[in-house]
Amino acid sequence: MIVFKFGGASVKxxxxxxxxxxxxxxxxxxxxxIVVSAMGKTTNAMxxxxxxxxxxxxxxxKEAVEERKNYHKQIVEELFPDKEHPxxxxxxxxxxxxxxxxxxxxxxxxxxxxxxIVPYGEMISTRIISGFLNESGIENxxxxxxxxLKSNNVFREARIDWGLSTQLxxxxxxxxxxxxxxxxxxxxxxxxxxxxxxxxxxxxxTAAILAHxxxxxxxxxxxxxxxxxxxxxxxFDNTVKLEQISYLDAIELAYYGASVIHPKxxxxxxxxxxxxxxxxxxxxxxxxxxxxxxxxxxxxxxxIFNMDQVLIRISPRDFSFIAEDNLESIFGYVYxxxxxxxxxxxxAVSFQICINNNKRKSRNLIDDLEQEFKVTYxxxxxxxxxxxxxxxxxxxxxxxxxxxxxxxxxxxxxxxxRDKG
Ligand code: ASP
Ligand code: MG
Numbered sequence: 452m453i454v455f456k457f458g459g460a461s462v463k464x465x466x467x468x469x470x471x472x473x474x475x476x477x478x479x480x481x482x483x484x485i486v487v488s489a490m491g492k493t494t495n496a497m498x499x500x501x502x503x504x505x506x507x508x509x510x511x512x513k514e515a516v517e518e519r520k521n522y523h524k525q526i527v528e529e530l531f532p533d534k535e536h537p538x539x540x541x542x543x544x545x546x547x548x549x550x551x552x553x554x555x556x557x558x559x560x561x562x563x564x565x566x567x568i569v570p571y572g573e574m575i576s577t578r579i580i581s582g583f584l585n586e587s588g589i590e591n592x593x594x595x596x597x598x599x600l601k602s603n604n605v606f607r608e609a610r611i612d613w614g615l616s617t618q619l620x621x622x623x624x625x626x627x628x629x630x631x632x633x634x635x636x637x638x639x640x641x642x643x644x645x646x647x648x649x650x651x652x653x654x655x656x657t658a659a660i661l662a663h664x665x666x667x668x669x670x671x672x673x674x675x676x677x678x679x680x681x682x683x684x685x686x687f688d689n690t691v692k693l694e695q696i697s698y699l700d701a702i703e704l705a706y707y708g709a710s711v712i713h714p715k716x717x718x719x720x721x722x723x724x725x726x727x728x729x730x731x732x733x734x735x736x737x738x739x740x741x742x743x744x745x746x747x748x749x750x751x752x753x754x755i756f757n758m759d760q761v762l763i764r765i766s767p768r769d770f771s772f773i774a775e776d777n778l779e780s781i782f783g784y785v786y787x788x789x790x791x792x793x794x795x796x797x798x799a800v801s802f803q804i805c806i807n808n809n810k811r812k813s814r815n816l817i818d819d820l821e822q823e824f825k826v827t828y829x830x831x832x833x834x835x836x837x838x839x840x841x842x843x844x845x846x847x848x849x850x851x852x853x854x855x856x857x858x859x860x861x862x863x864x865x866x867x868x869r870d871k872g
Contacts, residue, residue, distance in 0.1 A: 677739065758833055
């Protein structure tokens with residue numbers, strides 16, 4: 452069996468759904484588990500809905516639900532032009548169910564309520580896609596992933612219970628009743644059936660979990676890019692597609708901020724030696740990128756840009772050394788404010804961390820650090836990581852930049868720079 456993952460962009464409109472159906476027609480004999488995200492930007496919209504719900508902003512809530520319903524309704528009307536088609540009723544029922552859920556009073560637990568509401572994005576998208584595929588002669592079985600993927604109850608960041616999920620997934624996804632299963636990414640549930648989510652962009656991870664448990668031959672993530680590129684075209688001209696990369700390179704690139712693959716996706720695949728293909732849903736004939744158990748000495752250089760960075764320098768007030776006790780309290784504050792460190796470096800009398808400039812979080816962190824340490828910071832910086840760097844790649848990114856800090860580790864160079872304007 453194989454696993455496909457269709458992300459939001461690949462199912463954002465009726466035409467996109469039809470395109471996904473055409474892709475499936477290219478695989479008439481495979482057993483396929485298909486993991487689907489919410490359509491287009493629906494998860495963002497559902498987050499807003501969940502926020503209005505929690506804060507009891509009745510009017511905004513109503514408008515936001517109406518807006519999402521209309522968005523999906525338009526897609527459904529295009530996919531099922533026959534007004535008498537029974538799917539229209541099914542579609543209305545899902546939104547009625549959502550409405551009933553929203554009529555209940557919120558709890559005191561924001562993350563819990565979020566997980567009860569936001570997954571409707573995936574519930575709706577998979578219903579529509581499953582219904583449309585059946586209509587188009589691609590027979591499939593819709594699966595509620597919450598029956599199979601079990602997690603702890605850390606809402607919005609739930610951790611998979613691998614033992615239990617392995618049993619349930621193997622029993623459920625047996626391919627005896629159907630050649631194709633359609634299910635939701637990003638969603639799971641606790642042993643007492645309370646819905647949970649796996650963290651934003653979690654659908655790739657769901658695909659990897661299913662592939663791991665079912666020992667898939669391979670996984671394909673269908674994207675709106677031709678594969679893994681060596682840089683984000685937003686910041687870089689003349690990007691090149693990486694034809695084949697190792698699991699390690701994929702993890703490293705994802706870790707440093709390349710956004711094509713979710714970092715959590717690789718491990719379950721690597722553990723079972725399952726190949727991952729990143730392919731374009733626009734050009735399914737193109738090769739895409741293969742991520743797998745590959746060895747080579749060098750790859751073409753990749754560039755990762757983290758914009759709007761803050762570099763914080765922390766030193767003891769009395770000019771003493773930075774010692775382990777200082778580090779403990781620095782990391783304590785970082786953890787307390789939920790800040791992610793993009794780079795750190797220490798010297799005898801100072802410790803430096805580079806973080807995203809999330810105004811509120813960075814401000815609170817700096818305020819706390821200042822209670823104990825001498826703190827200076829610089830904003831408006833860029834963090835550039837080059838994997839498989841050489842001098843010419845450094846020269847290329849340093850044009851018109853002032854170097855603030857440089858760090859080299861094996862194949863990677865990381866540069867904190869300021870744009871000279
Ligand atoms: N729909 C979820 C999100 O946008 C999960 C995913 O697409 O991976 O975060
Ligand atoms: Mg996505």
